[in-house]
Amino acid sequence: MASRPQTLYEKIWDAHVVERRDDGTCLLYIDRHLVHEVTSPQAFEGLRVAGRRVRRPELTLAVPDHNLPTTPRLGADGRLLPIADRESAAQLEALRRNTAEFGIDYIDATAAEQGIVHVVGPELGFTLPGTTLVCGDSHTSAHGALGALAFGIGTSEVEHVLATQTLQLTRSKTMEIRVDGTLGYGVSAKDVILAIIGRIGAAGGTGYVVEYTGAVIRTLSIEGRLTIANMSIEGGARAGLIAPDETTFAYLKGRPMAPAGAEWDRAVDWWRTLPTDAGARYDRTVMLDATDIAPSLTWGTSPEDVVPITGVVPDPDSFADPAKRDAARKSLDYMGLAPGTRMQDVGVGHVFIGSCTNSRIEDLRAAASVANGRHVADGVRAMVVPGSGLVKRQAEAEGLDRIFVDAGFEWREPGCSMCLAMNPDKVPPGERCASTSNRNFVGRQGPGARTHLLSPAMAAAAAVTGRLADVRDLMGNDA
Ligand SMILES: CC(C)[C@H](C(=O)O)[C@@H](O)C(=O)O
Numbered sequence: 513m514a515s516r517p518q519t520l521y522e523k524i525w526d527a528h529v530v531e532r533r534d535d536g537t538c539l540l541y542i543d544r545h546l547v548h549e550v551t552s553p554q555a556f557e558g559l560r561v562a563g564r565r566v567r568r569p570e571l572t573l574a575v576p577d578h579n580l581p582t583t584p585r586l587g588a589d590g591r592l593l594p595i596a597d598r599e600s601a602a603q604l605e606a607l608r609r610n611t612a613e614f615g616i617d618y619i620d621a622t623a624a625e626q627g628i629v630h631v632v633g634p635e636l637g638f639t640l641p642g643t644t645l646v647c648g649d650s651h652t653s654a655h656g657a658l659g660a661l662a663f664g665i666g667t668s669e670v671e672h673v674l675a676t677q678t679l680q681l682t683r684s685k686t687m688e689i690r691v692d693g694t695l696g697y698g699v700s701a702k703d704v705i706l707a708i709i710g711r712i713g714a715a716g717g718t719g720y721v722v723e724y725t726g727a728v729i730r731t732l733s734i735e736g737r738l739t740i741a742n743m744s745i746e747g748g749a750r751a752g753l754i755a756p757d758e759t760t761f762a763y764l765k766g767r768p769m770a771p772a773g774a775e776w777d778r779a780v781d782w783w784r785t786l787p788t789d790a791g792a793r794y795d796r797t798v799m800l801d802a803t804d805i806a807p808s809l810t811w812g813t814s815p816e817d818v819v820p821i822t823g824v825v826p827d828p829d830s831f832a833d834p835a836k837r838d839a840a841r842k843s844l845d846y847m848g849l850a851p852g853t854r855m856q857d858v859g860v861g862h863v864f865i866g867s868c869t870n871s872r873i874e875d876l877r878a879a880a881s882v883a884n885g886r887h888v889a890d891g892v893r894a895m896v897v898p899g900s901g902l903v904k905r906q907a908e909a910e911g912l913d914r915i916f917v918d919a920g921f922e923w924r925e926p927g928c929s930m931c932l933a934m935n936p937d938k939v940p941p942g943e944r945c946a947s948t949s950n951r952n953f954v955g956r957q958g959p960g961a962r963t964h965l966l967s968p969a970m971a972a973a974a975a976v977t978g979r980l981a982d983v984r985d986l987m988g989n990d991a
Pocket residue numbers: 550551578648649650651664932
């Protein structure tokens with residue numbers, strides 16, 4: 513019997529349902545679980561109190577990222593230097609102890625593979641197409657770039673997954689976001705996702721799992737796809753998916769935790785059946801044409817506050833919705849910006865190139881190509897934080913670290929860093945930062961800090977000009 517055409521989401525969902533209740537709630541099998549130091553301590557404590565073990569310890573991988581300082585962290589003896597912040601030190605130690613006690617794979621802060629959990633999963637081949645993958649972290653949506661149904665969960669759910677390898681869920685609606693056309697000069701995956709969120713709004717994806725489709729998505733590298741899927745949550749979606757294709761298989765082949773030999777062939781055969789069938793229906797479709805997308809950035813305190821770099825700070829009165837008008841007024845007050853100001857006239861004091869959105873090798877290459885032969889502007893502090901030790905190593909092999917250091921950027925150890933100020937990397941109160949991260953919320957990069965989200969190339973352009981600049985003006989002519 514020919515079955516009904518299905519979306520990628522429906523295929524993965526159906527393949528993982530263990531039990532379906534009358535009210536529609538399902539118990540879903542979870543294939544992969546990533547763990548970091550911030551959201552796991554109470555979950556392990558819960559297991560201990562209940563006298564439970566971890567059901568399938570080999571399906572879980574733990575790595576510290578949020579709290580680690582990004583300054584050199586190894587002492588002369590090769591051991592981790594003490595961490596000054598007591599709470600951070602306690603969480604890091606708890607992760608080490610808990611993973612040892614429960615028999616879970618653990619990447620230590622001193623290991624070359626350490627990095628941001630959402631950079632580490634894909635690069636080790638832990639993240640695979642067609643799997644269900646969870647982590648106590650909202651940006652778990654990133655892993656959808658490889659065709660995994662991946663989403664963030666709360667600490668009590670972390671405990672549930674550790675204990676049972678399942679999760680109770682209800683099915684989401686499906687939204688297709690199709691990006692057709694070709695990307696313009698100087699336009700990157702980050703600009704695409706900013707444009708998408710600008711269009712649908714920060715709550716536009718609420719209740720949906722998004723699948724990104726269209727010519728632009730197909731031509732993006734896995735790095736670019738990770739940037740897009742990563743920010744699905746900033747558009748309110750439960751998860752973001754991109755169908756696996758030859759680009760995905762080429763990226764995964766030979767990764768340490770990916771299947772190998774006959775198992776690889778079997779896996780690829782299955783992965784090829786996953787893309788959405790012709791004729792399958794989405795609950796909603798949103799279409800964008802890439803030719804309309806310019807290098808973009810945020811002006812306010814919500815990721816939906818997006819303008820092209822050629823634009824101006826909007827006038828709150830231009831918003832029809834009174835709630836939006838009010839939010840824009842508050843945003844501009846916090847951001848210290850006046851309506852009508854050209855974005856390119858806004859000066860910055862800090863630049864952060866990093867985070868799980870934009871800290872992979874391609875991101876660093878894009879930033880380095882702008883930094884090459886130039887110098888960070890006077891009064892600007894610019895920092896490059898590779899997403900993992902492996903990215904750092906590769907960047908160093910390519911000489912990118914030299915380009916950055918010669919240009920006056922700081923070259924750091926991997927971690928979440930200035931993305932969220934849970935470690936010593938913070939933007940001081942009232943200061944402005946051009947940042948490749950994913951959240952521009954009030955206080956996100958430190959109390960009173962002002963964040964503009966943009967691409968790695970745009971961040972490098974801001975660093976060398978000392979203002980929010982159009983990267984296209986700096987491309988193709990080396991200093
Ligand atoms: C600390 C963690 C729970 C949090 C998240 O869930 O996303 C962080 O990673 C973030 O980006 O805000």
